Amino acid sequence: MPRYEFRCKDVGMDCGFEIRGAGSKEEALEMIAVHARRAHNLTEIPSEIRSKIEAAIRRV
Numbered sequence: 078m079p080r081y082e083f084r085c086k087d088v089g090m091d092c093g094f095e096i097r098g099a100g101s102k103e104e105a106l107e108m109i110a111v112h113a114r115r116a117h118n119l120t121e122i123p124s125e126i127r128s129k130i131e132a133a134i135r136r137v
């Protein structure tokens with residue numbers, strides 16, 4: 078099964094948050110949305126940031 082990884086600093090945030098082993102891109106995006114809300118006060122992710130995030134999610 079593919080796994081998905083993401084590092085917050087890959088989208089230009091000064092932040093050590095990372096996701097390892099998400100089971101799908103959608104799962105990773107949900108975890109990122111929760112993190113963005115809690116850590117970065119982003120209640121909604123703007124579409125240009127969302128596309129950056131999607132590009133930064135790596136399949137491993």
Ligand SMILES: [Zn+2]
Pocket residue numbers: 085090092093094112116117
């Ligand atoms: Zn972060």
